Structures are given as structure tokens and as C-alpha cells.
Amino acid sequence: MTDGVSDKRPVLGERTAAVIGTGLIGGSVLLRLRAAGLDVAGWDPDPATRRYADAQGFVAPDTLEEAVAGRDVVFLCGPLPSLPGTLSRVAAATDEHCVLTDVGSTKAQVAAAAGALGLGHRFVPGHPMAGADRAGLASASPGLLDGAAWVLCPTGSGMAAFRRLAALVIDVFGAWVVPMSAPEHDVVAALSSHVPHLLAGALAGAVQRSALREAVLALAAGSFTDGTRVAGGPPNRTANMLLANRGPVLTGLDAVRVVLDDLADALRAGDRATLTALLDEGRAARAAVRGRPFTAHRREFRAGVDHAGELAYLRELGAAGGHLTECRVEAGAVAYTGHLPGPPG
Amino acid sequence: MTDGVSDKRPVLGERTAAVIGTGLIGGSVLLRLRAAGLDVAGWDPDPATRRYADAQGFVAPDTLEEAVAGRDVVFLCGPLPSLPGTLSRVAAATDEHCVLTDVGSTKAQVAAAAGALGLGHRFVPGHPMAGADRAGLASASPGLLDGAAWVLCPTGSGMAAFRRLAALVIDVFGAWVVPMSAPEHDVVAALSSHVPHLLAGALAGAVQRSALREAVLALAAGSFTDGTRVAGGPPNRTANMLLANRGPVLTGLDAVRVVLDDLADALRAGDRATLTALLDEGRAARAAVRGRPFTAHRREFRAGVDHAGELAYLRELGAAGGHLTECRVEAGAVAYTGHLPGPPG
Structure with missing residues (x-):
């Protein structure tokens, strides 16, 4: 757990979030977002889990729709088979500004489901790499995902949503964001x-x-x-x-x-x-599993119309074993700090 | 590390020991035997390792023969392919009273080699289950093998040697002795x-x-x-x-x-x-890897002529996942405390 992380406010200004499915991973996301100062709500299909979340001082309404209404970001943390259905419900209960993501361990199926629902522009498939040999909200901890490698899948139509989410998980979780296509x-x-x-x-x-x-x-x-x-x-x-x-x-x-x-x-x-x-x-x-050296670089792209170069950069970075530790959108440009395996020079 | 273990003197009276091959496992055996009060000598084919052992205050002569001469017990801790050759040299340099054992991770080959050398009555194949992701005497520690499952292979002709060694590793290392035939x-x-x-x-x-x-x-x-x-x-x-x-x-x-x-x-x-x-x-x-319940029992055998019943008991105990935590020879009888997986009753 890095205490410094919790003091930072997300620079791109996400202020409200919801977590749907508050087990080990979802509960840990909830705890960390709250520690970072966001206004968060949680919902779980299990009434006992909702009562437990309520007792912990979380906003834990009875319906999914109440939990997500008006939120900037929604994390879908339920089991894989539940994701397409949940995605549809969450999309219907949120507006176009709201960015959606999930934390499932496979990405192509949920990406396809989001595409079929016409949500490609605001759903960003995600996968934080975190141990999960325990289960349940009671085992959750705000530090579980700190510093994790966190896959996010950028697409041409979803680039703005990718940037907002990358900035959020870097700033709040200290994540190493690994950009990859869902099939890769x-x-x-x-x-x-x-x-x-x-x-x-x-x-x-x-x-x-x-x-x-x-x-x-x-x-x-x-x-x-x-x-x-x-x-x-x-x-x-x-x-x-x-x-x-x-x-x-x-x-x-x-x-x-x-x-x-x-x-x-x-x-x-x-x-x-x-x-x-x-x-x-x-x-x-x-x-090479531990202790590989990385070399840092910075890249900037116009935040405007043509995302092809930015998308190619991001996907090549992830495929090469690299990651992002910064994503800033300012004055019409996006700036990334990226890291590639290998010694400098 | 159980401090109590190091205070106990082996009841059956082994007072001197030698360790041949003082890497991670051999070095840890050496350290624990010394801590338990035995007079120990170490030998390694590598001169630098011998100098290091000497600098640590061990008896570390230049030849294997000097290290083992007159010892009650010799632990062979070198690499597997070296064992038959080492066994032959150690046997020639020790008398019939001296019990020999090894710590190699396979047992049938070395048991066969000992049989071919006519050493079945005083060589007891052994295998302490211990992590070995490090190497070398400098990484050794007296607690590395404390409480380890420690396979010893009893045979009809080697029963007296088995008992002496079982008592030693139980008393000195707090080992769970798992008796098994070498092929099993x-x-x-x-x-x-x-x-x-x-x-x-x-x-x-x-x-x-x-x-x-x-x-x-x-x-x-x-x-x-x-x-x-x-x-x-x-x-x-x-x-x-x-x-x-x-x-x-x-x-x-x-x-x-x-x-x-x-x-x-x-x-x-x-x-x-x-x-x-x-x-x-x-x-x-x-x-079932961790936390299996065990039920304790005691068995006694006449320490005399016919070892068939004792041998059958020991091998069945090991094959059933059981182990020994006591071995005492007194007044012409041997008494074992054994433990079998499963709840009491």
C-alpha cells in the first residue's frame, strides 16, 4: 500500500464512481476509490453483501440502477458470465458521459458484447492482475490492487474513455497500465x-x-x-x-x-x-519474471480526430511487455509516460 | 526453528558425525548437528568450501577419509551421480558400527548401489523434504530441516541402522520420519x-x-x-x-x-x-496438503531376530501417509510413536 496514492486526486476529474459486484476485487476497488476521495457507491446481487457494505459506511442502495445513476465511472466486478447482462443494465441507467469498465480475466467476449450493445465508445475492457485465492468483501483491502499490472483495451472509438480510465487507475491505484487489444x-x-x-x-x-x-x-x-x-x-x-x-x-x-x-x-x-x-x-x-529493467519514454499525441497513431503506439507498447505510468490530457494533447523492457540506450 | 530440539541429546547415543558434501542441505545438517551438541566434521570436494567451513569453526580436514574416520554416523549430501562413488570411499574409511545415510531426492539407485557394495546393513537411504531454491554452505541454516518430513528406507537387514538414524533425526531435527521402501x-x-x-x-x-x-x-x-x-x-x-x-x-x-x-x-x-x-x-x-488431522498410536516390537512384522508396520505406515515422531530402543524392545492421517476413532 502506498499512502501517497490515496492523497492524489484524479487529475482528469472523475469524482463519482460505482462498483457493481463487491466481492474481493470489487470490494478492494471500492475501498481504494473511497480512500482516494471519490464519492463511491457499491451494489451486489447478494442482499447480505449489500447490508455488509452499508454497515461499512458505503452508499449501498438496493438496486443496481440507483447505484450507478449519475456516476462518472462504473466498475463491473461480477462473475464473467454475468457481464453482458450487467453491462446492458448499467448502460441503460447511465448517461453518455459515464465510462464503463470491468475487471474480468478474459476480454474478447465482453468486448464483443459491448460492441453489440453499441457501447464501444464508453466501455473499456479491463483486467487488473491481482491474486484471488480468497473471496468476498470481508477479504477485500484498499491495497490489494496497488501497483498492479492493469490491462486496459483501447479502441479507435473508445480512445477518450481509455484515457480517462488510464489516468484514473494510474492516479488512484498506482497501476502499471498495459494497453492491449482484447484478443491479444x-x-x-x-x-x-x-x-x-x-x-x-x-x-x-x-x-x-x-x-x-x-x-x-x-x-x-x-x-x-x-x-x-x-x-x-x-x-x-x-x-x-x-x-x-x-x-x-x-x-x-x-x-x-x-x-x-x-x-x-x-x-x-x-x-x-x-x-x-x-x-x-x-x-x-x-x-525474467522479476527484476527486468525498464526504460522510460514520453510520447504525445493530438487529442483530436485521428487516433490511429495513438492506438498503434499503445498496442505495440503492451505487446512488447511495456506499460504506462502517466496519462495526461491538456491543451488538446495527450501525454503518456511509457516503459519498455530493456536497459536504457 | 524449535529451540527445544537443540537442547536434546540423541537418546541412542550417537556422539560423532560427519557430513560429506557441505552445500545447502549438507551445511544445514552440519549446523544443526553441531547445535545439538554432536562432535561433527565436514568435507566437501571444493577446497574453497572446506576453507569456509574451517573459518566457521568446523572440523574440516582435507580428505574425506580423515573426516569420516571413527564417526558414528555419516551423512552423504553430495549430488546424486556422486553418491555410489562416495559411498564406496566412506564405507572403506569407517568401521561396521558406523551408520551411513544420504539426502538425495531419489532412493532406488543409491539403495541398489549400497546393496551391490554389501552395505545394506548399515546404509539407510534418506530424503529430507526441504526447499532448495538456494545453494551453497553460505545459504545453509541450522533450522532449514527442522520439522521436515524425512524419508528413511528400512530393510530387513538394515533395521538396527534404521532405528538409530530414525531416533537421531527425530531427536535432533524434530523430523517426521516417513518410513518407505526405496522404490515406493x-x-x-x-x-x-x-x-x-x-x-x-x-x-x-x-x-x-x-x-x-x-x-x-x-x-x-x-x-x-x-x-x-x-x-x-x-x-x-x-x-x-x-x-x-x-x-x-x-x-x-x-x-x-x-x-x-x-x-x-x-x-x-x-x-x-x-x-x-x-x-x-x-x-x-x-x-488436503495442509491441515490434515493425524491420529497418534504406539507400537512395540521385540528388538531381536525377526524383523518382518516391524518392517511391514513401518512400510505400511509410510504408504498410508503416516510418520514417526519417536523411536526408542530399550530393554530388548523398540517402541515407535506413529501418526496416521485421519481423525481419532
Whole structure:
């Protein structure tokens, strides 16, 4: 938690927000927005959760429509299958000024639903990367998303909404905003999150089926404990995530299987050199997970008519592993501070 | 670290020990044995490591033979491929009273090597389950193995040596001694440790090969970070471990692949019910990793001639996920305190 963040007011002037679906993620968004000084309302389909939010001093009306009416920004934080329906209701209860976003773990489906509803200009698909091995508003914390990598999906028609939301999550959450197209996000998330859930489930499932289950659990090494951690999550939520990103997940799984086959072949052949070389490939990726250097740059675009150059810049930045830490719209221009992996020079 | 442990003297009277190979694990064994009041010597093939051990106040002679001569117990803590050769040298330099053990991550190969050397009566294959994502004596700590699950492999001819070693690691390390045959250990360790290394390597390797490598790393979720952690370890050490347990690892990998195929089939078919049920299987195993209840019992055996009953008890205990927390030889009888998973009654 960076205390400095909560003192900042969003520069672009979002003053009111609503959060629909106040579980772990939505509740944490609610807490942080309030700490940053925004006027926030929360709504959840569960009456007990609404009562809990009310008891915590939040504006927590009985209907979704009351919660979102007149708000500048609405975060949709419910389960993936609920998003298209919720989006339709929220859009109908808000005016054109109101920017909408979600926090779901896949983006193409909800982006398509928003397009079909004619909401592409004010819905910005979003995905903050945050741990979620707990659940519920009671587990939420204002710091849960601080400093998170936070995917936002810019489009040509939604550029103004993208800028407002990028500025908000940078200023309020200290987020690293990763701009990506919705389909590219899903391809990347398949490898960075969804396929790991499948591998964890397969490993834990094989142990569950083993005649030596108890002995395997007794000897669970760190590799097993780490490798099965997300298999402890709610099966419904994991299934929703996988089903909402079926194609990219199956493609990503195939890519992992190719390497797994290579490893198994080398092991079966007793080919130490190949086995070691394959393990060394993986070590290179693993070593880059933490501590990669980034080089900062600034880019400006006219805030006017043609967004093609700005959109291309943003999507290339995200595809290259980069992120934004500043987004300012002033005097008809937008200025970004971007960061790309790699040493300066 | 349990301070109480270091105050206890081993009841069965081992007073001198040597550790051969003083890296992370061997160094930690050395430190804990000294803290428990034993007279310990260390030896490592690397002269710089010997000088470091000497500077830490350990008896650290220049030759392996000097380090082990006259010792009650010798721990072999070098890399897996070195063990048969080291075992032969240590056996030649010690007398029949001296109990030998190792800490390698596979057991059948070294057990066979010991048998071929005629050392089955005084070599007890061992495997403490401890994290090893660091390396070297400088990273060692006396508490690294405290309370660890510690596999020891009893045999009919090696029962007296097993008892002495079980008593020692329980008294000095507060270990949960898991008695298992060497082949059964290897089958269990394949699933609880070795296959997870293959999965982590395959996931990290696929990302290394991906055109979107940088973006995947930028969005690395907890599932990815956890699922690839052991892929950051030394490729040589992982390759040694896998090659020393080839058959069981390939069999364990096949079992994981069966579940992975089931998961992929359900996902491809959009079969939510089957996908959720499969994920729920894995969750059941994962939930049992921590916090399983155990029920304690006591068993006594005549310390005399026929070890068949004692051996059967010990191996069944380990195969059922149980462990020992006490081993006492007194007045011609051996008494064990054992623990089996499951609630009392």
C-alpha cells in the first residue's frame, strides 16, 4: 500500500464512481476509490453483501440502477458470465458521459458484447492482475490492487474513455497500465494465467486419483505446493475463466505440451544434454519474471480526430511487455509516460 | 526453528558425525548437528568450501577419509551421480558400527548401489523434504530441516541402522520420519516433486519460445509465478533428479497427462459440468496438503531376530501417509510413536 496514492486526486476529474459486484476485487476497488476521495457507491446481487457494505459506511442502495445513476465511472466486478447482462443494465441507467469498465480475466467476449450493445465508445475492457485465492468483501483491502499490472483495451472509438480510465487507475491505484487489444490480452493471459490453472488442476487431480494419494501429500515438496496452489481456488470461477477463453487456452496448452513432450522424450532417452538445455530455456523465462529493467519514454499525441497513431503506439507498447505510468490530457494533447523492457540506450 | 530440539541429546547415543558434501542441505545438517551438541566434521570436494567451513569453526580436514574416520554416523549430501562413488570411499574409511545415510531426492539407485557394495546393513537411504531454491554452505541454516518430513528406507537387514538414524533425526531435527521402501519412495516423489519440476519447466519453456514472451511476463499472474518457481533452479540438479528416477517420473507424468487430457476435452467441448467436476477433484487433493488431522498410536516390537512384522508396520505406515515422531530402543524392545492421517476413532 502506498499512502501517497490515496492523497492524489484524479487529475482528469472523475469524482463519482460505482462498483457493481463487491466481492474481493470489487470490494478492494471500492475501498481504494473511497480512500482516494471519490464519492463511491457499491451494489451486489447478494442482499447480505449489500447490508455488509452499508454497515461499512458505503452508499449501498438496493438496486443496481440507483447505484450507478449519475456516476462518472462504473466498475463491473461480477462473475464473467454475468457481464453482458450487467453491462446492458448499467448502460441503460447511465448517461453518455459515464465510462464503463470491468475487471474480468478474459476480454474478447465482453468486448464483443459491448460492441453489440453499441457501447464501444464508453466501455473499456479491463483486467487488473491481482491474486484471488480468497473471496468476498470481508477479504477485500484498499491495497490489494496497488501497483498492479492493469490491462486496459483501447479502441479507435473508445480512445477518450481509455484515457480517462488510464489516468484514473494510474492516479488512484498506482497501476502499471498495459494497453492491449482484447484478443491479444486473451492470448497472453492464456499463458500467463489460464494454462497454469489447467496444469495445477491436472497435477492435483492426478494425486487425488493416485492409490498413493496420502503418501504423496505427506511428501509434498515446495514444487508440488507451489504448482498446485491455484487448484485450491473455486472450481466454478476457474471453469468460467477457462470457458470464456477457450481457443487461446487450448492453443497455449498445446504450446506447453510441445515442450513437455520434448522434456519427456529427452528424459526417456536419457539424453542429459538435451534435458539440461530444455530446462535452461525455462530458467531464462523464469529469471525474467522479476527484476527486468525498464526504460522510460514520453510520447504525445493530438487529442483530436485521428487516433490511429495513438492506438498503434499503445498496442505495440503492451505487446512488447511495456506499460504506462502517466496519462495526461491538456491543451488538446495527450501525454503518456511509457516503459519498455530493456536497459536504457 | 524449535529451540527445544537443540537442547536434546540423541537418546541412542550417537556422539560423532560427519557430513560429506557441505552445500545447502549438507551445511544445514552440519549446523544443526553441531547445535545439538554432536562432535561433527565436514568435507566437501571444493577446497574453497572446506576453507569456509574451517573459518566457521568446523572440523574440516582435507580428505574425506580423515573426516569420516571413527564417526558414528555419516551423512552423504553430495549430488546424486556422486553418491555410489562416495559411498564406496566412506564405507572403506569407517568401521561396521558406523551408520551411513544420504539426502538425495531419489532412493532406488543409491539403495541398489549400497546393496551391490554389501552395505545394506548399515546404509539407510534418506530424503529430507526441504526447499532448495538456494545453494551453497553460505545459504545453509541450522533450522532449514527442522520439522521436515524425512524419508528413511528400512530393510530387513538394515533395521538396527534404521532405528538409530530414525531416533537421531527425530531427536535432533524434530523430523517426521516417513518410513518407505526405496522404490515406493521414488514412485511417490515422482508425483510430489519430480513431475511438478517437469510441468514448471514446460510452462516456462513455452513462454520462453513465445513471440509474446515479454507481454506474458508483464502479465505474469500468481498462478504463473507459483507454477514456474522451481523452473528457476539449477538445470543440472533438476536433470540429475529426473534422470535418477526416470521410470517413475514418466509414469507419474502419464497420470498427469490423463487428467490434463480430460480437462482439455471438457474445455474443448464446452462441457462446464465435467470441467468443474474435474477441477473439484484437484481441489480435494490440494485442500488436503495442509491441515490434515493425524491420529497418534504406539507400537512395540521385540528388538531381536525377526524383523518382518516391524518392517511391514513401518512400510505400511509410510504408504498410508503416516510418520514417526519417536523411536526408542530399550530393554530388548523398540517402541515407535506413529501418526496416521485421519481423525481419532
